[in-house]
Amino acid sequence: MMKKSWKILIIAAAAVVLLAGLFAGFLLLNDYHIEMALNGEKEITLEYGDTFTDEGAKAALVGKWHLKKGKALEVSAEGAVDEKKLGEYTITYSAKVPRRKAEISRVVKIVDTKKPSLKLKGEEKITLTEGQEYKDPGFTAEDNYDGDLSKEVKTEGKVDSKTPGTYKLSYSVKDSSGNSATAAREVVVKKKVSRPAASGGSAGVTDKVTVIPGEKTVYLTFDDGPGPYTAKLLDILKKYNAKATFFVIDKGSYMSLLGRMKNEGHAIGLHTASHNYRKIYSSEEAFFKDIEALQSIVVAQTGSRSTLLRFPGGSSNTVSYFNRGIMSRLVHAVTDKGYRYFDWNVSSGDAGETTSTSQVARNVINGISGKRVSVVLQHDIKGFSVNAVEQILQWGQANGYTFKALDMTSPTAHHGVNN
Numbered sequence: 270m271m272k273k274s275w276k277i278l279i280i281a282a283a284a285v286v287l288l289a290g291l292f293a294g295f296l297l298l299n300d301y302h303i304e305m306a307l308n309g310e311k312e313i314t315l316e317y318g319d320t321f322t323d324e325g326a327k328a329a330l331v332g333k334w335h336l337k338k339g340k341a342l343e344v345s346a347e348g349a350v351d352e353k354k355l356g357e358y359t360i361t362y363s364a365k366v367p368r369r370k371a372e373i374s375r376v377v378k379i380v381d382t383k384k385p386s387l388k389l390k391g392e393e394k395i396t397l398t399e400g401q402e403y404k405d406p407g408f409t410a411e412d413n414y415d416g417d418l419s420k421e422v423k424t425e426g427k428v429d430s431k432t433p434g435t436y437k438l439s440y441s442v443k444d445s446s447g448n449s450a451t452a453a454r455e456v457v458v459k460k461k462v463s464r465p466a467a468s469g470g471s472a473g474v475t476d477k478v479t480v481i482p483g484e485k486t487v488y489l490t491f492d493d494g495p496g497p498y499t500a501k502l503l504d505i506l507k508k509y510n511a512k513a514t515f516f517v518i519d520k521g522s523y524m525s526l527l528g529r530m531k532n533e534g535h536a537i538g539l540h541t542a543s544h545n546y547r548k549i550y551s552s553e554e555a556f557f558k559d560i561e562a563l564q565s566i567v568v569a570q571t572g573s574r575s576t577l578l579r580f581p582g583g584s585s586n587t588v589s590y591f592n593r594g595i596m597s598r599l600v601h602a603v604t605d606k607g608y609r610y611f612d613w614n615v616s617s618g619d620a621g622e623t624t625s626t627s628q629v630a631r632n633v634i635n636g637i638s639g640k641r642v643s644v645v646l647q648h649d650i651k652g653f654s655v656n657a658v659e660q661i662l663q664w665g666q667a668n669g670y671t672f673k674a675l676d677m678t679s680p681t682a683h684h685g686v687n688n
């Protein structure tokens with residue numbers, strides 16, 4: 270009896286030890302997992318326009334008893350970043366081996382923290398005379414993400430041009446990420462001072478005074494602008510500290526250059542708003558209506574009226590023959606109204622004979638060199654003509670010439686009237 274139960278006990282104990290061993294072995298062999306780590310940051314914030322480079326992630330098998338412990342595993346990624354679109358993107362990296370799987374993720378944010386650019390057209394300070402209508406020259410707003418935001422600009426403030434005073438206008442715009450930009454403009458409405466009428470008996474007061482300038486004086490004049498080359502021309506004139514006169518027409522958004530012209534010491538003259546011969550020379554009324562349209566733009570842009578004038582085609586033009594005698598009447602009418610009109614005594618030829626920069630420079634230099642005082646005709650809407658200006662200034666300054674802006678006492682270089 271005793272012997273048998275002893276035997277059973279031994280067998281049972283052996284079985285327990287064996288099972289425990291197997292179980293422990295199983296546990297040890299099964300003790301492994303995948304360890305993952307990101308290359309680079311877990312959260313990445315990129316400014317719109319930056320490039321996202323995915324540095325990926327790594328995975329390795331960890332387990333003391335595993336045959337392949339320490340082995341680098343292949344990692345696959347899911348999710349993509351659209352750099353062209355603001356937002357939050359998640360990329361999930363995963364790795365697996367039989368009976369084990371692991372994953373890790375990264376968040377990439379594409380943000381726009383740049384504010385839009387808000388630019389005013391025209392001057393930041395505009396001066397009007399009481400009663401003169403205020404027309405805002407406008408603005409442009411551009412955002413790196415949203416594009417053109419000009420239509421989103423909000424304007425605050427109003428100008429009452431009937432009441433003299435200083436008015437402040439503020440402009441603001443926000444992009445879709447809430448970045449905002451602002452700009453401000455001051456409009457001064459000046460009290461109207463009644464000035465003595467220039468009309469009356471004689472040809473007009475302004476025609477009487479011509480102050481003869483010093484020898485070797487050159488008045489460069491540019492007609493039909495402003496245009497795409499005018500800003501560059503202003504840069505050149507500035508470089509040589511030379512002054513000039515711009516006989517402008519209504520060129521829309523380019524009119525915002527008038528403020529710069531004035532600030533930099535150049536003269537602005539009127540060349541009619543439309544430059545349309547058929548229209549402006551159809552009657553005196555039509556001519557002055559057109560001049561007044563241009564005048565109000567000049568005032569809005571520069572704060573003052575211009576009394577310098579050049580007739581489209583010059584006072585000697587024959588394009589106005591369809592209205593016989595109109596030029597003879599206009600030269601008196603403009604003078605009576607207080608304007609001083611100018612023709613020229615040196616032509617660059619840029620209106621027809623030539624399209625070459627070197628020929629324009631030659632024509633002008635030849636014209637100037639024979640004269641004590643020159644009034645030079647060029648057109649700043651012609652790039653090839655603008656390109657000749659630097660050479661003309663260099664030659665002129667090297668030879669003792671001074672480049673000045675026209676004013677109400679300058680020589681007029683009148684042509685004879687043909688109509």
Ligand SMILES: [Zn+2]
Pocket residue numbers: 492493540544581582
């Ligand atoms: Zn012209």
